[in-house]
Amino acid sequence: MEKLEAELREKAKELLEKEEVTTVIGWGAGWNPAKASPLFVRDAQDADKLVFNPFCQNNLAVYLPRLNEKAAVITKPCDAGSVVALIAEGKIDRENVKVISIKCPGTVNPAKLEAAVGSLDDATAAYLDGDTIVVEVGGKAKRVPFAQVALDSCYLCNQENAFGDIVIDEGVTKVSGEAISIVPEDADSVWWRDFWAKEFDRCIRCYACREACPACYCRDNCAVQALRERWTGAKLDAKEALMFHAQRAMHVAGRCTECGSCERACPVGIPLGLLHKQVGDAVRKLFDFNVGEKADMRPPLETFRKEELESGH
Amino acid sequence: MVTKILPAGNLQAWLDSLVAAYEVYAPVEGDGASTFKKINKGQMPAMDIRTDTPPKGLIFKQVEKILSFEVNPDGITVIPGDENGTKKIVFGIRPCDSRSFTLTDKPFFDPELPENQYMGHRNASALVTTACTSACRTCFCTSIGGAPDEKTGDVWMMDIDGKYLVESLTGKGEELIKANEALFSDASADDEAAAKRIGEEVASSMPKLNIADAKALDGLFNDDAFWQKLTDKCLSCGACTFVCPTCYCFDVRDEGNTRKGERYRGWDSCMFYQYNRAAGGHNPREFHWKRMRQRMLHKFSYFPEKYGDIDCVGCGRCIRSCPVSYDLRDFLEGSLAVTGAAPVGFEKELSDVDEKVRTCEIKPADETVKTGGL
Numbered sequence: 001m002e003k004l005e006a007e008l009r010e011k012a013k014e015l016l017e018k019e020e021v022t023t024v025i026g027w028g029a030g031w032n033p034a035k036a037s038p039l040f041v042r043d044a045q046d047a048d049k050l051v052f053n054p055f056c057q058n059n060l061a062v063y064l065p066r067l068n069e070k071a072a073v074i075t076k077p078c079d080a081g082s083v084v085a086l087i088a089e090g091k092i093d094r095e096n097v098k099v100i101s102i103k104c105p106g107t108v109n110p111a112k113l114e115a116a117v118g119s120l121d122d123a124t125a126a127y128l129d130g131d132t133i134v135v136e137v138g139g140k141a142k143r144v145p146f147a148q149v150a151l152d153s154c155y156l157c158n159q160e161n162a163f164g165d166i167v168i169d170e171g172v173t174k175v176s177g178e179a180i181s182i183v184p185e186d187a188d189s190v191w192w193r194d195f196w197a198k199e200f201d202r203c204i205r206c207y208a209c210r211e212a213c214p215a216c217y218c219r220d221n222c223a224v225q226a227l228r229e230r231w232t233g234a235k236l237d238a239k240e241a242l243m244f245h246a247q248r249a250m251h252v253a254g255r256c257t258e259c260g261s262c263e264r265a266c267p268v269g270i271p272l273g274l275l276h277k278q279v280g281d282a283v284r285k286l287f288d289f290n291v292g293e294k295a296d297m298r299p300p301l302e303t304f305r306k307e308e309l310e311s312g313h
Numbered sequence: 314m315v316t317k318i319l320p321a322g323n324l325q326a327w328l329d330s331l332v333a334a335y336e337v338y339a340p341v342e343g344d345g346a347s348t349f350k351k352i353n354k355g356q357m358p359a360m361d362i363r364t365d366t367p368p369k370g371l372i373f374k375q376v377e378k379i380l381s382f383e384v385n386p387d388g389i390t391v392i393p394g395d396e397n398g399t400k401k402i403v404f405g406i407r408p409c410d411s412r413s414f415t416l417t418d419k420p421f422f423d424p425e426l427p428e429n430q431y432m433g434h435r436n437a438s439a440l441v442t443t444a445c446t447s448a449c450r451t452c453f454c455t456s457i458g459g460a461p462d463e464k465t466g467d468v469w470m471m472d473i474d475g476k477y478l479v480e481s482l483t484g485k486g487e488e489l490i491k492a493n494e495a496l497f498s499d500a501s502a503d504d505e506a507a508a509k510r511i512g513e514e515v516a517s518s519m520p521k522l523n524i525a526d527a528k529a530l531d532g533l534f535n536d537d538a539f540w541q542k543l544t545d546k547c548l549s550c551g552a553c554t555f556v557c558p559t560c561y562c563f564d565v566r567d568e569g570n571t572r573k574g575e576r577y578r579g580w581d582s583c584m585f586y587q588y589n590r591a592a593g594g595h596n597p598r599e600f601h602w603k604r605m606r607q608r609m610l611h612k613f614s615y616f617p618e619k620y621g622d623i624d625c626v627g628c629g630r631c632i633r634s635c636p637v638s639y640d641l642r643d644f645l646e647g648s649l650a651v652t653g654a655a656p657v658g659f660e661k662e663l664s665d666v667d668e669k670v671r672t673c674e675i676k677p678a679d680e681t682v683k684t685g686g687l
Binding site: 221 | 634
């Protein structure tokens with residue numbers, strides 16, 4: 001991992017020195033060692049502030065549609081998938097974006113880590129030691145196997161592609177483990193209705209999930225906040241929240257790489273990943289389509305094939 | 314005002330007697346997030362946690378019906394909104410959150426244009442503040458003029474080694490203690506000294522930031538590069554404003570039709586594009602950095618200039634909840650470095666809202682407004 005980080009800094013420095021880009025978007029240390037923070041490096045001398053570790057959770061592709069400068073962006077495979085999807089949808093000015101693609105060991109799910117080691121708020125250090133995540137709180141080191149606390153979608157990572165203008169091929173050991181599903185095998189529509197009613201009951205409608213999502217580029221013009229057409233009511237309850245989240249899930253269907261950014265952005269811990277996995281599974285099954293694979297392919301819900309019409313789909 | 318000792322073993326009994334007479338809200342752990350919830354008899358609140366969401370919504374509701382209307386042959390019947398006189402206690406609130414209400418009182422208890430709904434909830438509530446005996450890494454209350462043991466609210470209490478030192482700060486608070494006098498014993502000078510010592514220890518464990526003065530910060534308004542660099546990574550979501558105990562911006566929305574409908578008041582966020590959009594489509598804060606500039610300057614420049622206090626209590630929730638770990642302390646340090654303005658310190662006592670305003674009565678809305686025309 002240190003080698004990868006060193007190479008990353010080297011590349012960033014080079015791009016800025018040669019003035020190929022005006023900013024390199026990567027991750028830097030955040031206020032909390034268990035939460036890396038997006039970092040815009042504009043001076044070559046600041047390239048050493050770039051870090052890469054399993055706490056680099058943000059999907060940086062989110063910044064690309066709003067940029068108006070030449071930028072390089074560092075991408076984990078799922079972030080690269082988002083970039084490909086954005087290119088496919090014509091949302092990225094390809095000329096202005098350089099993609100630095102890196103290998104990823106998987107990222108930590110903060111909720112799982114907190115369940116294992118307690119609150120991360122007062123952590124003074126957090127790092128990967130072999131296959132163990134170490135969190136130091138109050139001078140004490142707490143250790144937990146990475147395999148137990150990674151994001152579920154990392155175990156099932158479906159974004160192995162190495163899309164990128166610059167590919168850093170430094171190998172890392174990928175986390176393997178099993179997702180512990182909170183969804184019972186016989187979950188039916190009633191179970192799901194009750195589950196989401198309970199979860200969405202605490203949604204504060206801050207839209208952090210939407211803003212953290214690279215596929216949600218409508219941002220300022222999001223339908224749920226439209227001033228004329230009212231898609232959600234003024235009341236604050238699980239029903240209205242469901243209206244928003246279901247609408248968002250359908251909008252990103254076939255465009256979501258299940259990077260987990262929405263879930264991690266949620267200040268009240270709603271497990272949104274479950275919703276997007278369910279929709280993603282349906283898209284994969286129905287359309288034999290994997291988002292992020294091809295930049296010349298429109299998302300399946302945005303187009304149709306002649307065969308689909310004939311087969312009565 | 315009285316100062317007493319409550320043995321830790323009597324806390325549940327005190328709570329139970331309060332629950333019997335009032336709606337009592339206290340910190341509870343929950344799925345995904347800890348928050349203030351109504352507690353029942355026999356339920357011990359999570360006294361040692363800092364809730365993920367603030368108690369703001371208990372008094373300044375996230376969404377509240379302010380009126381409903383119906384057109385009838387005589388004009389329009391206007392029915393005032395939800396009942397707001399239920400007496401409630403917010404128990405185990407931290408000094409920072411308690412302070413936040415004193416700040417929000419300033420705009421909402423405006424003598425000329427009071428916010429009736431907020432005022433109703435506020436006057437019907439008593440705050441029982443629990444002083445902090447440790448600080449989080451995101452806490453900075455001492456930098457904005459607060460303290461981990463600041464005496465705000467109606468009752469103030471502190472855990473001093475297995476018992477609570479409890480002090481009433483208002484008449485309302487005194488009632489809560491006096492009604493349950495048997496549970497309390499007298500406090501000694503030693504107890505008070507112990508509490509003072511704990512408060513000082515916690516305060517000294519927190520790094521103290523200097524904050525540029527309101528005027529100097531206002532001077533930063535046109536420094537576009539400063540704001541752009543500061544907010545490069547900001548996603549412009551509303552998480553910081555909705556977990557903030559002092560953010561009080563709201564929107565008003567009507568639902569229904571021209572004959573019959575309801576009017577709601579709900580939290581809004583200056584971080585949203587739509588919040589800033591004017592009629593006709595112009596948006597003076599079309600970029601995320603202009604919106605963050607508004608948020609920072611409102612808290613640290615405009616509000617202090619108008620009301621005398623910084624509109625931030627240093628609870629650190631915005632730092633903890635930000636999806637990209639934007640750290641408000643970077644703004645405070647960065648702005649001081651740029652303005653070079655003499656730090657203000659904010660050592661003075663929190664100025665309270667005029668007592669006359671606090672007690673002013675809520676005027677009932679006219680039941681029928683004659684319009685003639687409709």
